[in-house]
Structure formats: C-alpha cells, structure tokens
Amino acid sequence: MTSENTRPVRESSAPRHIAFLSKTLAMDFLVPAYREQFPDAALYLGDDLQALIASGHSDDIDVAVCWHPPAEQLAVLSGLKLVQSIAAGIDHIDLGSLAPFVPVCRIIDTEMGSGMTAFVCWAVIHRQRHMDRYIEHATNRRWQEEPIVAPVRHRVGIAGMGSLGLSCARALLAIGYDVRGWSRSPKTGLPADLKAFHGETQKAEFLGGCDTLICLLPLTGETAGFLDLALMRQLPRGAHLINVGRGAHLVEDDLLTALDEGQVGAVTLDTFNIEPLPPGHPFWNDERILITPHIATRTAPRVIAQQTALNFAAISKGRAKEVAVDLERGY
Structure with missing residues (x-):
C-alpha cells in the first residue's frame, strides 16, 4: 500500500507552517533555504517548536522536515500534510507515530x-x-x-x-x-x-x-x-x-x-x-x-527546500502517489 490517500488540503500549494525535527542533528542550517523558498511561511524548530506544541496549536504545522525526528513530536502534529525526509531514505522516521494518510517523501537528488x-x-x-x-x-x-x-x-x-x-x-x-x-x-x-x-x-x-x-x-x-x-x-x-x-x-x-x-x-x-x-x-x-561521521554525501539545503515545495504542490493537487514513498517497499 502506498501513502496516496490524503485528506483535503488548502487550495494554496504552499505550506504556511513548517517544522524541523531531529534528535541528532541541528536543523538550523536548512532555515535560510526554506525562508527563501517559502517567504510567507512560519518556520519552527527547537524552543519555538516546543512552545507551539505547548500552546496547543501543533495542528497548525503543515510540513515536518525530518532527520531522526522524535516520535513524540511527530505524533502531536495532527495537521500534517507532508513529512519530508532530508535524505534518500525514510528508515529514520518512526512511521507508527504518523496518521496513515500522511504522505512521506524522500529526497531524490542527482x-x-x-x-x-x-x-x-x-x-x-x-x-x-x-x-x-x-x-x-x-x-x-x-x-x-x-x-x-x-x-x-x-x-x-x-x-x-x-x-x-x-x-x-x-x-x-x-x-x-x-x-x-x-x-x-x-x-x-x-x-x-x-x-x-x-x-x-x-x-x-x-x-x-x-x-x-x-x-x-x-x-x-x-x-x-x-x-x-x-x-x-x-x-x-x-x-x-x-x-x-x-x-x-x-x-x-x-x-x-x-x-x-x-x-x-x-x-x-x-x-x-x-x-x-x-x-x-x-x-x-x-x-x-x-x-567517517555520516558524510559520504550530502544534499544541498536549496535542493531539499525545492523538493519540499514540489512535493507539497503535488500533494495539494491530489497527486501524492507521484511523489510519496511506497511505505511497504521503503523507497
């Protein structure tokens, strides 16, 4: 089964609220690229994300950008329309913490x-x-x-x-x-x-x-x-x-x-x-x-941000199957 069945999203093809989640990596290196790609979006990480969750507005988050995300944080983001891995795989994401209709996308970087x-x-x-x-x-x-x-x-x-x-x-x-x-x-x-x-x-x-x-x-x-x-x-x-x-x-x-x-x-x-x-x-x-400390290859932040935009736009138009990972195969 693929993660193609998604609930309706806003007509806009750009997310309004994006969270960066990782328990092993400082994700602030991605922020400039996402600010450029999504100038109207609110970006949350670290203390700002914790404060949003504590305020009871965690369902505002449209996109979770992830590398080894804490499962407890993913589980409370009930408004997610996209989970974006920053890597070529999704094995670092606890899929059990997600609602079954949330598309999960990986990076495909030439x-x-x-x-x-x-x-x-x-x-x-x-x-x-x-x-x-x-x-x-x-x-x-x-x-x-x-x-x-x-x-x-x-x-x-x-x-x-x-x-x-x-x-x-x-x-x-x-x-x-x-x-x-x-x-x-x-x-x-x-x-x-x-x-x-x-x-x-x-x-x-x-x-x-x-x-x-x-x-x-x-x-x-x-x-x-x-x-x-x-x-x-x-x-x-x-x-x-x-x-x-x-x-x-x-x-x-x-x-x-x-x-x-x-x-x-x-x-x-x-x-x-x-x-x-x-x-x-x-x-x-x-x-x-x-x-070596997991440095064999890296994807540029601008590529990650651009693919997030393309994936979210496809999902907004009901084309999640074209961009989402087949969760049974894992890629």
Whole structure:
C-alpha cells in the first residue's frame, strides 16, 4: 500500500507552517533555504517548536522536515500534510507515530550521486592501494613501498544497484576495477562490463567474488541486518567491507567476530546504529575500522527546500502517489 490517500488540503500549494525535527542533528542550517523558498511561511524548530506544541496549536504545522525526528513530536502534529525526509531514505522516521494518510517523501537528488561516487571510489582506493599504510609511513618519515595490484585484479562488489550504486559502478569501471553488482530483483540498463547478480539464489556467487564489498542497499525490513556473520563468511578471506547504506544494515557484533577471525580484513563505515557513535564504542579502538561521521554525501539545503515545495504542490493537487514513498517497499 502506498501513502496516496490524503485528506483535503488548502487550495494554496504552499505550506504556511513548517517544522524541523531531529534528535541528532541541528536543523538550523536548512532555515535560510526554506525562508527563501517559502517567504510567507512560519518556520519552527527547537524552543519555538516546543512552545507551539505547548500552546496547543501543533495542528497548525503543515510540513515536518525530518532527520531522526522524535516520535513524540511527530505524533502531536495532527495537521500534517507532508513529512519530508532530508535524505534518500525514510528508515529514520518512526512511521507508527504518523496518521496513515500522511504522505512521506524522500529526497531524490542527482547531485547526491557524484558525492557518493567520490566517497566510494576514495574508500576503495584507500585500502586497495594501501594508502592507510603510506600515511603511517609518512608520519614516521619512512620511504617504503607497499604491494601494487592493478585495479583490474581487484574485484569490487556493490550490493544495491539503485541510482547511487549504478553511479559508483560506472566510476569504478572507468578506473579499471573488476565490478559486480547485486540487487534483490533483476535490473535493466546496466553497464555492459558489469557482472550482474540478483536474488538469494545468486547472492553466494556474488559474494564469493568481492575483494571489496560495498553496501548501498535501501534499508527495509528485508535488508536490516544484511551484513551479518553468515554473509561475511562468504566473502574472500581478508575482504574489505564498506557500509555507506544505513547503520542497521550491519550486525556490529558479527563484524567484530569476522575481524577477529581474519575473515574481514578492513572496514570503512560511514553509517551507524547510533549516531553520533558513542566515545566508548569498540569500533573507535580498532585500527582495522575506518570511521567517517555520516558524510559520504550530502544534499544541498536549496535542493531539499525545492523538493519540499514540489512535493507539497503535488500533494495539494491530489497527486501524492507521484511523489510519496511506497511505505511497504521503503523507497
């Protein structure tokens, strides 16, 4: 079922009241872009939003712009016509706190692909060419060459062949890597040089040829915990794992076991179950794990504001199905 059934909205195609909700991110960086896009709208965040809720006028809010929004705040915004994620996914939103008729939209940003592609190519090259060791050598003023393996001899697998996965695959192929892709269902329009796999029956064959495995799957009920010990044991011994999907794709204890076994040799993580990653988390103390603070790619605030306007206009005209996420699929 999609979130296409919405209650009537005002004839105006622009929201009057917009709230910014997050329990992990300061959302004020979005305010200038939203003020420019919606000059007549009242914007609420932080103390102003709390005051509005306390006043009993929370039903004035038309749009909730969200990144890990507090469920209790979403639940009291009874007048919502749109919940706008600021990311490509909606897994960070507690859908149970919403009325069933509220459309939920995600960001579809063509610029996001270039940012993710640059990050993924860096992460692959950084480990495959032993750049981590060269940084250590330089710190110690040591001139030492590490083994050089041509990209064509290094097999890179991408789990998730959506727009971001496809962009990364094309770039890695252009560099010269041996690239393979896996998706839950067959894909068309893939590059001719890409080795394509799909479904559970082809997953083991795909994993067996991944010297580096990149997770770019959407987070759904089916893909949560995708990166578990059983999967890691199907990779070539000493493989490099890169997770730029969602933190919930990874079973953290299983990763530590796979590292201790030597099954996984190196890890690059940009997303985590808890963000920011707590200072006492064991990942910080493992030199085999490279941590980046969820910065693989970002969408510009102006793009988020523009897509919010387009989504709200479509919903106002009864075309929510065209812009809203299919809540069963999660994207």
